[in-house]
Amino acid sequence: MRVVVADDAVLIREGLVRLLEEFGFEVVATVGDGDALVEAIAEHKPDVSVVDVRMPPSFTDEGLRAAVEARRRVPGAPVLILSQYVEVSYADDLLADARGAVGYLLKDRVVDVDEFLEGLRRVAAGGTVFDPQVVSQLMVRRRKDDPLAQLTPREREVLGLMAEGKSNPAIGRQLVISDGAVEKHIRSIFSKLGLYAEDADQHRRVLAVLAYLRS
Amino acid sequence: MRSLMRRVLLDTRYTVVGFPTAVIAFVLMVAGFSAGVGTAVVWIGVPLLAGTLMVARGFADAERGWLSDVLDRPPVRPRYTPAPSGAGRFRRLVNPLTIGQSWLDLLHGVLNFPISIASFVLTAVAWAVPLAGLTYPIYGLVTSRIPGNVELPELLGLGEGYLVNSAFYLVLGLAFAVLMPVLVRGSALLRASLGRALLTGVAELQERISDLTEGRAAAVSAEANALRKLERDIHDGPQQRLVSLAMELSRAQRQLARDPEAASATIKSAITATRETLDELRALSRGIAPPILSDRGLAPALAALAGRATVPVDLDVQTIERYPAAIENALYFVCAETLTNVAKHSRATVCTIQLQRLGDALMLTIGDDGVGGAHVAKGHGLAGLADRLRAVDGELTVQSPDGGPTLIVAEVPCG
Numbered sequence: 001m002r003v004v005v006a007d008d009a010v011l012i013r014e015g016l017v018r019l020l021e022e023f024g025f026e027v028v029a030t031v032g033d034g035d036a037l038v039e040a041i042a043e044h045k046p047d048v049s050v051v052d053v054r055m056p057p058s059f060t061d062e063g064l065r066a067a068v069e070a071r072r073r074v075p076g077a078p079v080l081i082l083s084q085y086v087e088v089s090y091a092d093d094l095l096a097d098a099r100g101a102v103g104y105l106l107k108d109r110v111v112d113v114d115e116f117l118e119g120l121r122r123v124a125a126g127g128t129v130f131d132p133q134v135v136s137q138l139m140v141r142r143r144k145d146d147p148l149a150q151l152t153p154r155e156r157e158v159l160g161l162m163a164e165g166k167s168n169p170a171i172g173r174q175l176v177i178s179d180g181a182v183e184k185h186i187r188s189i190f191s192k193l194g195l196y197a198e199d200a201d202q203h204r205r206v207l208a209v210l211a212y213l214r215s
Numbered sequence: 216m217r218s219l220m221r222r223v224l225l226d227t228r229y230t231v232v233g234f235p236t237a238v239i240a241f242v243l244m245v246a247g248f249s250a251g252v253g254t255a256v257v258w259i260g261v262p263l264l265a266g267t268l269m270v271a272r273g274f275a276d277a278e279r280g281w282l283s284d285v286l287d288r289p290p291v292r293p294r295y296t297p298a299p300s301g302a303g304r305f306r307r308l309v310n311p312l313t314i315g316q317s318w319l320d321l322l323h324g325v326l327n328f329p330i331s332i333a334s335f336v337l338t339a340v341a342w343a344v345p346l347a348g349l350t351y352p353i354y355g356l357v358t359s360r361i362p363g364n365v366e367l368p369e370l371l372g373l374g375e376g377y378l379v380n381s382a383f384y385l386v387l388g389l390a391f392a393v394l395m396p397v398l399v400r401g402s403a404l405l406r407a408s409l410g411r412a413l414l415t416g417v418a419e420l421q422e423r424i425s426d427l428t429e430g431r432a433a434a435v436s437a438e439a440n441a442l443r444k445l446e447r448d449i450h451d452g453p454q455q456r457l458v459s460l461a462m463e464l465s466r467a468q469r470q471l472a473r474d475p476e477a478a479s480a481t482i483k484s485a486i487t488a489t490r491e492t493l494d495e496l497r498a499l500s501r502g503i504a505p506p507i508l509s510d511r512g513l514a515p516a517l518a519a520l521a522g523r524a525t526v527p528v529d530l531d532v533q534t535i536e537r538y539p540a541a542i543e544n545a546l547y548f549v550c551a552e553t554l555t556n557v558a559k560h561s562r563a564t565v566c567t568i569q570l571q572r573l574g575d576a577l578m579l580t581i582g583d584d585g586v587g588g589a590h591v592a593k594g595h596g597l598a599g600l601a602d603r604l605r606a607v608d609g610e611l612t613v614q615s616p617d618g619g620p621t622l623i624v625a626e627v628p629c630g
Contacts, residue, residue, distance in 0.1 A: 060510040084497060087507045088522060089515035108493045111486055137522025 001124060004044060005030045006037040006063060007052035007082075016050060016110070023117055033057070034066030041070040041077050048124040052107075053083040053090065064090055071097060080123045082107045086133045088214075095128075095210055100203045103129035103165070122165060128206050129165040138163060138213040150192050158185040163209050223396050226403035229285050230331075230338040233278075233406060237331035240274040243267070244324035261309060268311040271320035278323070278410050285407045293418035316417055323413040330409055334402035341391065341398035348388020352381045426608075434606030440599060441503075448499055456492040460485055501551075508547050512537045516547055517570060525558045526566045526583070533571040538629050545607045546570070546579050549600050549625045553581045556597070561585025561621060575630035580622065587619035600625075 003025050007013045017027050029040040033055050041049055049070070055062040067079040080103035081094065094102040103123040109131065110116045119129040139148065139160060151159065154175075161171045172182045186205075190196070195208050247267030254260035276292070283290035295317070298310040311317045358364060359377040368383040369375040463485045470478035500506075508516040514532045521528035537543070550568060557566050563585030570579050591597045591613055601611040609627035 054506070060506070085501070085506055087511075087515065087519050089507065089511050089518070108490050111490055137519060 001025050001048065001121075002028045002044065002046045003120075004028060004037070004040045004046040004049040006032070006034075006040070006049060006055065006066070008032045008055045009052070012052070012107075019110070019113065020050075023113075025120075034062040034069075037063065037066040038070045038073065042073050045074060045077070048078040048080060048120055050080050050082060050120070053081060053085075061090060061093075064093055068093055068096070071099070075099065076101050076126075078123045078126070079103070080105065080120055080129065082110065086131045086137075088134060088137045091130065091134050091138075091210075092214055095207070095214065098207055098211065100128050100207055101126045104134060105129065105131045106133060119165075127165055127203050128210065130163060130210070132160070132164055135160050135163040135213075138210070147193050151189060155185050155189050155192075158182065159189050159209065162186065162189075162206060163213060165206050219396055223399050225284055226399045227338055227342070229281050229403050230334045230399070230406065233281065233327075234331050234335040236274065236277065237327045240271075240324040241328035243270055244321055248321065261312075265308055265311045268317040268321060271324050272311070272317060274324055275320035275414050278327075279414050282407055282410050282415065285403050286411065291415050291418040291422060293415070294421060319413045319417070323410065326409060326413070327406065330406050334406045337402035337405075338399050341395045341402070345388045345392040345395055348384040348386075348391065351384035351388070355380055355384070430605050430608060433602040437599060437602040437606060440602075445499070445503060448502075452495045452499065453492050456488060456495065460488050460492065463488065504544070505547065508543055509540065513543050513546060513570065516543075517550055517568060520547075520550055520554060521568060524554045524566065526554075526561075526563050528554075529565065529567040531567070531569045533569070534577070536572070538577065541607050542577065542609075542627050542629055545603050545609060545627060546577065546625060548603055549579060549611070549623075550581065552597075552600055553623055556589065557581075557583045557585065557621075560589070561587075561619070563619075563621075572629070575628055577627045577629045579625040579627075581624075582620060582622045584620045586617075587615045587621050588617050589613055589615040589621050589623070597623075 001024075003020055005013055005016050005020070005027055007016065007030075013030050013032070017030060020027055028044045028046055031037050031040050037049070037051060037055075040046075049067070051063045051067050053061055053063045055066075064081060067081060071077050071079065076097075076099040078101040079094070081090070082105055083090070084107055086104065086106055091104050094104055101123055103119055105116070105119060109119075122129050139156065148156070148159075157175060158171060161174060166174070168179055168182045168186075172179050175182075193212055195212060244267065247263060247270065251260040251264030251267055254263065272295070279290055279292060282288075293316045295314055296310075298307040302310075355377055359366070359380055366375065366380050368379050373379060373383060463481055467478045467481040467485065470481060505516055505519075507519055512535070514535045517532055518530060521530040554566070557563050561583050563583035566581065566583040568579070568581050570577070572578075589597060591601055591611065597611070597613060604611050604625055604627065607627055609625060612624045612626075613621075615621035615623075
């Protein structure tokens with residue numbers, strides 16, 4: 001799998017490269033700022049890019065803006081954003097084009113190598129991966145009459161895991177329930193929130209959930 | 216209607232009482248000043264001038280009291296610096312001569328005279344015309360029968376006789392009755408604006424300066440407290456954790472040769488410790504300057520705060536503009552600190568946050584249904600917030616009776 005790594009901190013960049021190469025990924029380019037990232041994605045068309053949010057020159061959300069720009073030029077280019085902070089409004093920018101193949105994780109999640117690589121593969125395959133912290137911010141009750149309030153605690157758990165981008169079997173494993181039970185919960189959630197569950201495609205389903213939570 | 220009547224009467228009183236006062240003041244000022252300056256050469260003038268200035272101050276104080284009636288503002292009085300302690304008798308005597316405001320009082324006493332005359336005449340006319348016009352039908356019965364008496368309508372070619380006169384004067388009286396409040400208000404303001412410029416302008420400046428000084432002191436102390444707290448937090452948190460992490464890792468290094476199993480377990484716990492340290496650092500840097508706030512402004516930053524709160528939050532942000540960094544920071548910290556307090560002390564089940572712009576003010580309202588009892592005293596964290604707000608000219612109001620609910624309002628000018 002071909003990867004572009006973008007981070008202005010040399011330590012982190014080298015660490016990521018070492019980690020990825022050890023697990024059989026091929027790092028085709030490493031860059032240290034937003035413009036270079038857009039160029040690298042346009043040139044190499046990697047299977048996935050790992051991008052840090054804060055990069056020069058502005059040190060604000062440079063990486064994020066570059067990722068959005070790159071996905072405009074190479075539609076749907078898979079991008080996994082790593083950041084020291086997770087913020088919903090950053091997630092919004094990533095989800096705006098509704099194409100999927102995006103991820104947004106706290107930098108520390110890299111420490112849990114298996115989970116990080118699993119997420120990377122899922123983004124490369126066109127899925128979405130969101131940090132539990134983003135999801136918990138999305139699940140905040142926003143109004144008194146919010147349909148989210150009608151969900152049972154179990155349904156909220158399922159919805160949260162679904163928004164993180166987990167597959168049905170993974171949700172079932174985590175909550176120790178059968179696939180059938182997961183399906184049932186999801187159907188109930190969708191009817192309570194007034195979403196269409198006709199679409200069997202898991203990626204699309206996650207996007208629908210995220211779109212609902214962001215509205 | 217009642218308030219309009221009250222306004223008109225107040226303004227009238229101000230003008231009517233002010234006119235004779237202004238005449239007396241003018242006479243005393245001009246006479247005192249001329250005598251004082253004329254005889255200053257032989258020293259008699261010096262006490263004369265000082266006395267005149269003190270008299271001017273008396274008149275100025277009276278005028279300042281009335282001004283607050285007319286302009287509907289709390290009375291302000293400039294500071295008259297007293298003579299330095301331990302000064303000699305002469306120095307104490309000439310002290311009024313050394314104060315700029317004294318001379319402004321004198322100038323006001325002189326200039327107020329022509330202006331008072333103008334206001335008085337305007338007000339008298341504004342009252343006289345409607346009174347005379349509207350009562351004409353009564354006294355007109357007599358005056359219209361005086362032989363050779365020519366009335367205004369006849370001169371204007373409108374005709375003559377009691378009925379024509381009555382109609383004409385009634386219309387005129389009504390027109391002036393409608394105009395009267397405007398005329399009376401205008402003439403009162405004419406005089407009041409001179410008083411404001413000469414008598415309270417300096418005081419207002421002095422007040423503004425002392426407000427700013429206070430705000431600056433508050434900012435400095437808030438800053439110093441924040442830095443002290445930050446240093447303590449870094450020392451107690453991440454620093455300690457990193458030291459223990461280094462110890463763990465060196466232990467793992469020793470274990471590697473003897474007991475790889477144990478080494479693996481040690482490394483695993485070291486990784487956990489690292490993540491905890493990162494969490495702590497994240498919380499700390501959020502406390503200093505949350506990146507989301509400088510990147511995207513208040514709305515997303517408050518949403519993020521609400522998202523991390525332990526108590527369910529109803530968030531209602533009605534403004535998405537960007538404001539000066541100092542204002543955004545102050546309001547953000549009020550919100551962050553308040554949510555921390557809600558989590559710690561309130562035992563609330565729900566919390567509401569509202570941010571709205573009302574004219575030139577930004578209002579952040581935070582309410583919870585907890586046990587109440589919050590107040591702006593040391594140790595509640597609220598005193599520091601009041602300081603932070605004062606630094607940006609803002610204000611913190613706390614309503615939190617025992618038993619709740621608590622309502623905290625932070626208001627900051629953002630014009």
